[in-house]
Amino acid sequence: MDIQFSLLDQALIRYRNSNRQERHATLPELFVAFNADEVCDFPALRPHQRHPWHAFLVQLAAIALHAAERETPYETANEWRAALLALTPGDSDGAAFSLIAPDDRPAFMQPPCERGATRAWKKRIKTPDALDMLVTSRNHDLKAQRMVHATAEDWIFALVSLQTQEGFLGAGNYGISRMNGGFASRPAFGVVPVGRWGKRWARDVQLLLGARERIVEKVELKEKGGVALVWLQPWDGAASLSFSELDPFYIEVCRRVRIEAQGETLGAIGTGSKVTRIAAKERCGMTGDAWTPVNVAEGKALSITAKGFDYKLASTLAFSGECATNIARTVLDDDGTEGVFILAQGITRGQGKTEGYHERRIPITKTMRRLMSRQKSDEIAKAAEERIKVIGEVRKTLWGALCALLGNGDQNVSDDTKSRAGNFARAFEQGEDRRFFDDLGNEIEADDRVSEHDRWLLALADRAAEVLQQAFVAGPRSAERVYRARGAALARFRGGLRYEKAHPQLARVLKQRDEARKDTQSDAHPDAQSESFEEVSNDSN
Known part of the structure; x- marks a missing residue:
């Protein structure tokens, strides 16, 4: 099987620039566009995929910059490409950043397995929305399997969504470590500065780099030599990674899936696992995630209910000391004075069902911003x-x-x-x-x-x-x-x-x-x- 659909070399990702013109970019080119704050939105990105995509791009950039002992983002696509390839020394051909690769090689957000193992996998997935996490895999919020004319970017977004925010869905279908239990969720809570996608990406990358030592100390992860891109590690579904083996910025995967070519279109094939990919149940979602609020008294990550971010919960998260201030919630001097807000996002999950995607913007006035930056909220x-x-x-x-x-x-x-x-x-x-x-x-x-x-x-x-x-x-x-x-x-x-x-x-x-x-x-x-x-x-x- 050939390596196909490379995020490093093929312009698979669409975005609209500041003039509302549509552009296609490789992953390195997207980072350059972020650096210039030229990205307004992603036309194919669905609402519930926004946070997983933002978090993935922030974590990936922070991992690459830290590995290169660099404090500021690269300015050219070639530099970014080299930095990303340096994260996969065993796959210098870019297989780990390609949608399709041989079974025994890592593919983008897809852990390797034994050669030929996927021939025995039973779960055939025809569309990206059927692969995506629970909100689109049942006919609750969105109709399932409607994306029959999907492109590679639809599969990219679906993979990131599935592998970084999915929960438990029956035996063999386990969820991520960055949530408080299999029926919980991975909520996001963070400041959005004045600007576009790139402005927020840049601030969160810097916040993450600055908090690295604190994350290591607080949640006992590896300062050096930890597993950062979990999808690079072979997985037979029978063994879990120890939480202590991970890098502070780790990007995880929770399901065994592989993208494959089905004639002229893409599809996926999957199978179950006997255990979770990361053994972190006892942490109750306290993993050092930059966007997840943690209840101090209860000692566990926030999990939203069907009420979503109502005014009571939102004000508690934004201003009270009941929840520890997560990294992305930090207010910075260069966030701007007008139009700054806190963005709350999350999916309410239950046993075999979803109770909706929730998103709320909490405006931060000048005086609020001043008080919050001085820890006087x-x-x-x-x-x-x-x-x-x-x-x-x-x-x-x-x-x-x-x-x-x-x-x-x-x-x-x-x-x-x-x-x-x-x-x-x-x-x-x-x-x-x-x-x-x-x-x-x-x-x-x-x-x-x-x-x-x-x-x-x-x-x-x-x-x-x-x-x-x-x-x-x-x-x-x-x-x-x-x-x-x-x-x-x-x-x-x-x-x-x-x-x-x-x-x-x-x-x-x-x-x-x-x-x-x-x-x-x-x-x-x-x-x-x-x-x-x-x-x-x-x-x-």
Whole structure:
């Protein structure tokens, strides 16, 4: 079998440059384009493949630069090609960076096996999306096996995705070491500077190189002579690599697959293994990965749920000390002052299923950036925690009012009524989730944070009142019950928001506004009775 589809010598990877023009590049040429920050995006890259591809390119560059005892990226494609080939001294012909190579030779992200062994492998894979990790190997989020006109780059992206973020999928199909258990995920959390793909790649490469000694010391990996490109090592599926044998920047593989030519198209063939490729179960995902947050108290890597990166988790990861600051989350002086954000990415996995790909951007304002760079993000965390608490209290009060409305004003309501009320309350919280970090940023940037927080409290209460008013149409329709139900709902809502023991600040600002409105109405109409915002329910029909 000949060596085919070389990432070092063939322009297999498409990207769009700063002028939105499409270009084709070899892997070394792509690194040069990154260095010039010329890469806007990759047209064939699917959303759930973005982080694995970014992490792979960062780790590979860091491995090559460290091996060459170099601190800055190379400037030419020839230099990059030589540096990458130097990582595979036993395969100087570039087999390890080619999609197709003989069985007993490493191919790109494909460990070697015995010569001719693949003839006995049973699993035939016709398309890259069938090879890709769980999110596309079942008809959950994306339809499977649709990529019938795939090109080499589709197989490249699928291989990187499978081998660096897949989990457990039944006996013989084991997952990666960089996650907390087979049904977990490899989430990513890191700062994205002002610029394009290359800007982020360059910053993360430098961060990784600077953290090498710290990773070695913290997770007990090899400073010298460790296995960096795991796919170079022969694997018969019966033996695991010891975690302590690995390089701090190691790029792993978890499945036994080989790409092959099927007529004029590419395909793949695979088989199972008796053990995981890397024996690291006891580490619970704490592998020194630059992008994975680690829960300090629990001593394990983060694994996201079906909620994804909701405002509660995202603010905890970004600002609190509950999770150790992962390497890529570090804020640098040259990240820029406008448009900097934290990018959270991850796939929620379960037993034999996926619960979606999640991605969230957390904007970092100038003051936030300054505080975070000085290790003073606890100030932001405190403000975020206060807001989370208030949203929870308002949601609870709103839910109670909704139960009264949908339950015709009765004290005891059915489970069905509670569930319907929960749908409206959930919609309210989802709205607050979407605007949470913009509102938080406004407070952190404000000259008078107390006044800004008070304005937010009033606006929050008003938005909750709007949800309650919208729910009126779902309440009782008969004239006999409608006033009783709406009256009970408004009374519970109004009383709950003004209950000082639950949240004194919210009660204070509402009381101040009530008094101000009362004074205004008294001045304008001495005989008028005042009405606060949540008492308005004129539309009875």
